[in-house]
Amino acid sequence: MVLRDLPNSSSTRNKSFSSEVEHKLFVQDLHTNYNLDTIPIGTGIISFLRGSGKFTINYSEYLVDPSNYLVVSSGSPISISIEKSSTPIMLFFAKNRINSQGNFSLLEQNHIDHNDGVLNSLSSIYSLSTSCASFQALKADLLCQNLLERFEMKLDLAEKEAGSLPLKKRSSIIDVYKRLDHAREWIRVNYSEPITLEFLAIRAAMNPKHFLRMFKHAFSITPRQYIIQVRLEKARDLLKSSENVTAISRSVGYESLSSFSLLFKQRFGHNPTDFRKEI
Amino acid sequence: MSDFSKFRLRVNINSTIETVYKAWATRKGLESWFLRKALFKDSSGKTVPDPDFITSDATYEWYWFGYSDEVVEKGTVLKANNRNEFSFTFSLGCPVRISIFEEKDEVICELVESDLPTDEENLVRHYVGDSRGWIFYLTNLKSVLEGGLDLRNKREDIKDVITA
Numbered sequence: 431m432v433l434r435d436l437p438n439s440s441s442t443r444n445k446s447f448s449s450e451v452e453h454k455l456f457v458q459d460l461h462t463n464y465n466l467d468t469i470p471i472g473t474g475i476i477s478f479l480r481g482s483g484k485f486t487i488n489y490s491e492y493l494v495d496p497s498n499y500l501v502v503s504s505g506s507p508i509s510i511s512i513e514k515s516s517t518p519i520m521l522f523f524a525k526n527r528i529n530s531q532g533n534f535s536l537l538e539q540n541h542i543d544h545n546d547g548v549l550n551s552l553s554s555i556y557s558l559s560t561s562c563a564s565f566q567a568l569k570a571d572l573l574c575q576n577l578l579e580r581f582e583m584k585l586d587l588a589e590k591e592a593g594s595l596p597l598k599k600r601s602s603i604i605d606v607y608k609r610l611d612h613a614r615e616w617i618r619v620n621y622s623e624p625i626t627l628e629f630l631a632i633r634a635a636m637n638p639k640h641f642l643r644m645f646k647h648a649f650s651i652t653p654r655q656y657i658i659q660v661r662l663e664k665a666r667d668l669l670k671s672s673e674n675v676t677a678i679s680r681s682v683g684y685e686s687l688s689s690f691s692l693l694f695k696q697r698f699g700h701n702p703t704d705f706r707k708e709i
Numbered sequence: 710m711s712d713f714s715k716f717r718l719r720v721n722i723n724s725t726i727e728t729v730y731k732a733w734a735t736r737k738g739l740e741s742w743f744l745r746k747a748l749f750k751d752s753s754g755k756t757v758p759d760p761d762f763i764t765s766d767a768t769y770e771w772y773w774f775g776y777s778d779e780v781v782e783k784g785t786v787l788k789a790n791n792r793n794e795f796s797f798t799f800s801l802g803c804p805v806r807i808s809i810f811e812e813k814d815e816v817i818c819e820l821v822e823s824d825l826p827t828d829e830e831n832l833v834r835h836y837v838g839d840s841r842g843w844i845f846y847l848t849n850l851k852s853v854l855e856g857g858l859d860l861r862n863k864r865e866d867i868k869d870v871i872t873a
Contacts, residue, residue: 561869564841564842565842567834568800572781577779
């Protein structure tokens with residue numbers, strides 16, 4: 431893994447973002463604005479160590495900053511506009527190490543779930559690339575490979591979920607799946623907030639009935655059931671700490687302790703207090 | 710003209726050939742100076758139990774101290790003669806050959822990593838990166854076998870050091 435500066439922005443047909451055999455990592459402190467017109471790029475992940483940038487893929491605009499990351503799929507035409515004083519970090523996977531032909535279309539959007547470990551892995555890859563540790567280049571490469579394998583697993587699952595949608599055109603399947611997945615990710619990040627079906631439908635740019643139907647088709651669960659599932663799983667993790675049960679109930683989005691306890695028991699077979707004793 | 714397609718490193722160790730071979734060709738041996746965790750499977754896919762010697766065609770998964778299980782090197786044992794030669798694939802498949810022999814009343818452990826790509830980018834990654842890594846670990850092999858002092862950094866919060 432060799433750390434690279436971004437390709438020269440004066441070249442309009444620059445293809446050096448992608449690579450055949452080596453994973454490529456681009457990180458640069460930008461002292462001036464950086465713009466690239468529509469260019470094809472490889473399959474990879476884009477985020478920021480500081481600042482932000484705007485990326486346009488197939489007329490969709492994504493604002494990327496250190497709190498999120500953008501997955502890009504091989505061959506997608508992308509325009510890049512990054513403000514000065516930003517430090518983008520872009521990892522592109524080696525084409526010959528991708529099993530799925532580099533087509534990550536189903537995942538190609540901004541991802542906000544910072545608990546999935548991707549931003550941590552990117553940060554570790556960057557640290558290793560500038561480190562004096564033994565076998566640092568090899569270890570950075572192994573981390574990239576691990577990240578790629580995680581994305582390929584995500585992609586496999588996404589293909590299965592998208593295949594459950596009652597739609598025929600591939601472009602429609604990709605479009606609807608990405609919107610549903612975005613809403614699902616939003617739930618994972620904001621589970622403690624009051625969340626309504628109408629609000630999620632707006633985030634997915636669908637009408638509520640259609641959103642509910644599509645969500646259930648893709649994920650075999652309703653949005654409400656998914657919210658409960660995320661909250662209870664989070665509560666189960668928190669019960670391993672010493673925090674009191676009422677506080678945990680509130681922190682995962684339940685005002686009523688009795689409702690929380692009932693749902694928890696239905697899912698895990700014990701009420702929260704008994705569950706904690708069992709740990 | 711220099712040949713960057715391979716490198717050779719030698720370390721003298723005040724030990725026996727058997728002990729040095731065991732340090733390379735057993736799980737426990739490798740974990741004493743090189744790896745946090747070494748997993749081997751024989752050619753039929755069965756996990757090689759301790760304290761058996763690793764055999765040719767075994768596959769391995771290697772994990773280092775200071776790094777999570779996400780950093781895992783997978784490869785194959787190319788040769789293990791149960792005496793003084795052990796070789797394996799490493800770093801994207803480059804063969805590494807270990808030869809252990811006596812020289813002037815000491816044991817020499819010689820490591821040769823070959824078939825390295827020599828284009829400018831890969832030269833840094835393989836020739837420089839791998840040889841630098843092996844220099845530390847061969848030094849640690851000597852240290853562990855001669856004096857029992859393990860020089861590896863085992864803390865995950867300390868990264869940017871040659872001992873990790």
